[in-house]
Amino acid sequence: MAKLGFIGLGIMGTPMAGHLLAAGHALFVHTRSQVPQTLLAAGAQPCTNGADVARQADIVFTMVPDTPDVEKVLFAPGGVAEGLSAGKTVVDMSSIDPIATKDFARRIEALGCDYLDAPVSGGEVGAKAASLTIMVGGKQEVFDKVLPLFQLMGKNITLVGGNGDGQTCKVANQIIVALNIQAVAEALLFASKAGADPAKVRQALMGGFAASRILEVHGERMVKRTFQPGFRIELHQKDINLALSGARQLGLSLPNTAMVQQLFSACAANGMAALDHSALCRAVELMGHHTIAPDA
């Protein structure tokens, strides 16, 4: 059994850490607020800071909200870097900036340690069910070493490439998911306003080239008007911001991604930031003064 660390015990981190504990590993933990009682009862050992976690554990997982949080957890005074010694491994499972990630990896490797970026998709449901999709960037041998631990938390686990490529893949995922939601929203709104039954249209489209996971899951939410999260608009806004700030740094134009960010902002301005991202359809509904289906 390994000595593991886990930093960031929020909605995602708590069940993920729980799976590592349940497999019998020693788990040293730290989080901004209080360590959940369930984890303490299962044997998690609380540490005073990230440096302390890194001193006790051989592999340290981080799962925090955003790029500055990862930087702070790793490199601020009392952070992970302070407690690392050569041969240890840092695995960042947060969803953050791919370009900053390459820098974080270089700084960790300069300490004689290994780094993986391993953001996930699948949300709270996937975290609890240990069915997360995990997109990994880093060296093959480090991936091979950590893979049995990833398999305790997820199902669809891919080494995409070198450091940063896991985060890049996650950004690509969030671009497609947002734009596919918008695609379904524009199509079903058109169908509904033209007088067709959006539920039947969705059903007919599922068999052809319009078929997607988003048409299946989020299309149904739009028709049934069930917008409780799921994945909140305010979180998807953060991910699309990574896409757009990255595109600016890389010199790329992503016109539909930029438009969707504006439509997410319209949703947030109308009090929908905490709704499921399928409520992105509300922005075009508001503009057209028509809903895909009557609100329940």
Next chain:
Amino acid sequence: MAKLGFIGLGIMGTPMAGHLLAAGHALFVHTRSQVPQTLLAAGAQPCTNGADVARQADIVFTMVPDTPDVEKVLFAPGGVAEGLSAGKTVVDMSSIDPIATKDFARRIEALGCDYLDAPVSGGEVGAKAASLTIMVGGKQEVFDKVLPLFQLMGKNITLVGGNGDGQTCKVANQIIVALNIQAVAEALLFASKAGADPAKVRQALMGGFAASRILEVHGERMVKRTFQPGFRIELHQKDINLALSGARQLGLSLPNTAMVQQLFSACAANGMAALDHSALCRAVELMGHHTIAPDA
């Protein structure tokens, strides 16, 4: 065996008519240019005009390029309406304006006849393989009567609603397909420019919420740089025009659909109108001065 008519023997109509003939039905045909020799050899009976087809056949199929073509074939002097008598059925399988379709249906029904709009998806390959998706608008009893004939041409056949709703569903399909292609293009371009392998990113994304038929089929074309059609950009431009003119009539805003039409125009302006619609990625590639993968 039924007496059938088929008007419009182009790339799609010819194999579709061939399937009706092969099942042993009598087939009266008319087309703008010459009736293909293969159909004549199989027993198709050429007629001088649409009115003549409608006099001979009980169910008349039309498969022509655009809304004005359907109007001409049905209602111009010598057109189908001139030869119809009460109890006959018109089935328009062209992809045209849903709003004009409702008007065409009313005018055919005023003659004591039935009307179905039944546009298809699946292209030349689907037409030849008799595997088309067919989206039908009209009365249930008319649908039930024509269904065995649809089954000679397609596989995924849905009665979506009343007249016009088949065309509305097709427009919704084309909106989603175009926007999903753009989603994959923006995501893979971001990934490639950020230094990740777009083929590996596509593979990793196939297991999660970004999964779609478009990521599978068109994503592969973008990575492998295989842009021979398939479905040509100039045809998708026509369908998106139906979406946008419909949206204007209906008072809807479809911002990403409008953007994609501009990007299709950029492709056409750069000599790509006859390429497969997966080449939509070329527009953002040109803007970013970077290709998802090296051209072959």
